[in-house]
Amino acid sequence: SQELEQSPQSLIVQEGKNLTINCTSSKTLYGLYWYKQKYGEGLIFLMMLQKGGEEKSHEKITAKLDEKKQQSSLHITASQPSHAGIYLCGAALNAGNNRKLIWGLGTSLAVNP
Amino acid sequence: DTEVTQTPKHLVMGMTNKKSLKCEQHMGHRAMYWYKQKAKKPPELMFVYSYEKLSINESVPSRFSPECPNSSLLNLHLHALQPEDSALYLCASSQVNRGSKNIQYFGAGTRLSVL
Numbered sequence: 001s002q003e004l005e006q007s008p009q010s011l012i013v014q015e016g017k018n019l020t021i022n023c024t025s026s027k028t029l030y031g032l033y034w035y036k037q038k039y040g041e042g043l044i045f046l047m048m049l050q051k052g053g054e055e056k057s058h059e060k061i062t063a064k065l066d067e068k069k070q071q072s073s074l075h076i077t078a079s080q081p082s083h084a085g086i087y088l089c090g091a092a093l094n095a096g097n098n099r100k101l102i103w104g105l106g107t108s109l110a111v112n113p
Numbered sequence: 114d115t116e117v118t119q120t121p122k123h124l125v126m127g128m129t130n131k132k133s134l135k136c137e138q139h140m141g142h143r144a145m146y147w148y149k150q151k152a153k154k155p156p157e158l159m160f161v162y163s164y165e166k167l168s169i170n171e172s173v174p175s176r177f178s179p180e181c182p183n184s185s186l187l188n189l190h191l192h193a194l195q196p197e198d199s200a201l202y203l204c205a206s207s208q209v210n211r212g213s214k215n216i217q218y219f220g221a222g223t224r225l226s227v228l
Contacts, residue, residue, distance in 0.1 A: 031215075043203070
């Protein structure tokens with residue numbers, strides 16, 4: 001079974017709508033990383049969360065890590081076509097080693113103008 | 114500057130060829146990574162170098178040979194590859210400090226096709 005569950009697998013929204021992507025672990029997360037990837041390109045770092053209850057925002061994207069540090073959500077407000085792509089969460093499940101990350105399977109986002 | 118540069122962007126090679134992928138960063142990062150990514154899948158870790166020494170090898174076949182000549186450069190030497198090795202190869206770099214964020218910054222990747 002997948003150690004890091006990401007949902008939904010894919011999402012199609014109308015421009016201007018809000019959306020949320022979830023990333024859930026059965027183990028404590030010692031670091032949770034959100035990346036965005038365009039098809040065939042590299043991963044672009046969005047945000048990193050470490051502390052339970054932590055919330056970070058960048059432009060119209062907000063990421064949260066729950067108090068128990070086992071789930072993170074990525075929320076996009078007023079989506080735009082430029083938000084389209086694949087969103088990946090990566091997690092460090094070991095307090096002493098955050099170089100080897102566990103990855104979710106990704107959420108494919110399409111935004112229709 | 115969070116740039117990791119990978120060359121070439123595309124590579125087509127036969128199963129008997131020898132080729133190399135290159136990666137460069139100038140962020141002062143002392144950890145560098147090679148990942149393999151198949152279509153619609155997350156990246157799979159292959160190798161990690163810390164302070165120019167190989168620290169993680171995820172049981173990668175010997176036809177893939179990594180090299181870290183200095184703290185800014187990372188190479189992946191390819192020899193006798195199979196068609197199933199066709200994929201996007203991603204390089205990343207990060208700081209090494211224990212307990213720090215160690216955010217991995219990725220290059221744009223090399224699209225490899227093995228014929």
